[in-house]
Amino acid sequence: MEQKMRVLPVRKDGSFCYNIILKPDFTELGEQVKTLGLEGRKLCIVADEKAGELYGEAVREELLKATASVDLYTIPSGEEYKTLDTVRQVYTYLIEKHYDRKDMLVALGGGVTGDLTGFTAATYLRGVGFIQIPTTLLSQVDSSIGGKTGVDFDCYKNMVGAFHMPRLVYINPAVLKTLPERQFASGMGEILKHGLIKNGEYFRWLLENQRAIREQDMDMLLPMIEESCKVKRAVVEQDPTEQGERALLNFGHTVGHAVEKLKNFNLSHGECVAIGTAAASYLSWKRGLISEKDLVYICEGLKEFGLPVRTDGLSAEEVLKATKSDKKMDAGSIKFVLLYRIGDAFVDRTLTDGELLDAIHWILGESLY
Numbered sequence: 001m002e003q004k005m006r007v008l009p010v011r012k013d014g015s016f017c018y019n020i021i022l023k024p025d026f027t028e029l030g031e032q033v034k035t036l037g038l039e040g041r042k043l044c045i046v047a048d049e050k051a052g053e054l055y056g057e058a059v060r061e062e063l064l065k066a067t068a069s070v071d072l073y074t075i076p077s078g079e080e081y082k083t084l085d086t087v088r089q090v091y092t093y094l095i096e097k098h099y100d101r102k103d104m105l106v107a108l109g110g111g112v113t114g115d116l117t118g119f120t121a122a123t124y125l126r127g128v129g130f131i132q133i134p135t136t137l138l139s140q141v142d143s144s145i146g147g148k149t150g151v152d153f154d155c156y157k158n159m160v161g162a163f164h165m166p167r168l169v170y171i172n173p174a175v176l177k178t179l180p181e182r183q184f185a186s187g188m189g190e191i192l193k194h195g196l197i198k199n200g201e202y203f204r205w206l207l208e209n210q211r212a213i214r215e216q217d218m219d220m221l222l223p224m225i226e227e228s229c230k231v232k233r234a235v236v237e238q239d240p241t242e243q244g245e246r247a248l249l250n251f252g253h254t255v256g257h258a259v260e261k262l263k264n265f266n267l268s269h270g271e272c273v274a275i276g277t278a279a280a281s282y283l284s285w286k287r288g289l290i291s292e293k294d295l296v297y298i299c300e301g302l303k304e305f306g307l308p309v310r311t312d313g314l315s316a317e318e319v320l321k322a323t324k325s326d327k328k329m330d331a332g333s334i335k336f337v338l339l340y341r342i343g344d345a346f347v348d349r350t351l352t353d354g355e356l357l358d359a360i361h362w363i364l365g366e367s368l369y
């Protein structure tokens with residue numbers, strides 16, 4: 001049965017920038033790419049090895065409707081490959097195949113592939129276009145939208161990057177059926193973040209419907225993905241290059257990135273965001289902003305979606321040090337996102353090391369409150 005398509009245009013400074021297409025199959029992909037006027041141009045699909053194996057051919061067939069030349073280049077799966085070395089390998093391929101400035105890259109995979117391919121597109125020949133075809137829940141609701149691209153450097157998260165907007169984001173939620181459960185939960189980490197920072201009603205809806213969502217009922221997934229895309233779109237439209245408002249999307253990421261690095265990427269991004277969310281919610285409670293009941297509600301909600309709110313095997317001091325070496329420092333103070341209430345967040349610059357350490361002890365299970 002033909003599935004309905006949703007189109008969410010993204011604007012920059014009020015002018016149309018690109019479309020987010022939401023459709024639970026690939027049947028519209030070729031037509032959508034055609035609108036970008038790529039006839040006679042080359043397209044290079046940069047695919048995560050798993051996503052490439054599962055969906056590479058179907059995507060390639062669709063793209064052939066837009067141009068006769070479509071290559072498929074595969075990169076290894078995993079955060080440990082989100083590096084300049086992988087970017088170098090893609091550059092080499094593009095140079096050998098004579099890609100020029102009007103040709104385009106297509107990211108097929110999760111957030112790692114999207115961030116890396118976007119960064120390659122931003123820098124190859126001083127910038128070529130790219131298309132996002134996100135295949136994980138996390139990438140469908142968060143990383144494919146907004147043009148934050150980049151790679152890790154010496155295990156420091158996203159240390160090298162650029163803002164480079166995609167020309168099209170094509171989201172096919174049907175591909176989530178092959179996604180491991182743990183990766184689905186990881187995406188929920190960012191989705192719950194969207195509710196917490198911008199839409200309390202949405203957060204409560206997520207918790208009320210957690211069973212159907214976890215069972216991947218398409219009647220739940222489609223509105224959920226659309227709502228999260230809308231939250232992310234609204235933030236990046238208002239502040240594309242993170243001069244202010246966009247920093248809210250970093251909720252849970254300050255401590256989260258530190259844990260991700262210190263755990264050598266053995267935890268997923270969403271799992272680390274969940275631990276960071278617990279820390280940020282704890283600090284919001286300690287500051288007297290949210291109630292203890294809300295703190296418990298948030299943490300129980302994360303757990304219901306299979307996400308951790310604690311971690312172990314790390315010392316509080318090393319987590320503090322890693323937290324302060326992430327990119328959130330601004331003239332000596334740490335930019336930390338806290339909650340006024342569920343659905344309303346703000347950037348604080350006054351947190352002391354003592355307060356941070358207190359929250360870190362809490363997520364390490366070293367203090368009850």
Ligand SMILES: NC(=O)c1ccc[n+]([C@@H]2O[C@H](COP(=O)([O-])OP(=O)(O)OC[C@H]3O[C@@H](n4cnc5c(N)ncnc54)[C@H](O)[C@@H]3O)[C@@H](O)[C@H]2O)c1
Nearest residue numbers: 050051077110111112135136138139143148175178179269
């Ligand atoms: N740019 C942004 O705004 C932004 C936002 C959030 C996260 N990120 C970044 O995104 C990355 C995390 O992305 P992720 O969670 O998608 O992880 P990922 O890209 O590593 O993908 C997770 C795993 O899922 C597999 N996979 C992908 N699609 C699949 C499918 N349909 N079926 C089966 N397996 C599939 C991959 O092979 C991989 O093993 C992190 O590097 C994070 O920093 C960026």
Ligand SMILES: O=C(O)C(=O)C[C@@H](O)[C@H](O)[C@H](O)COP(=O)(O)O
Nearest residue numbers: 142146148157158190246249250253
């Ligand atoms: O789009 C954004 O802006 C975000 O912050 C989204 C985050 O979920 C994402 O993990 C992002 O990559 C973090 O950005 P960073 O600049 O803190 O590395």
Ligand SMILES: [Zn+2]
Nearest residue numbers: 190253269273
């Ligand atoms: Zn994130």
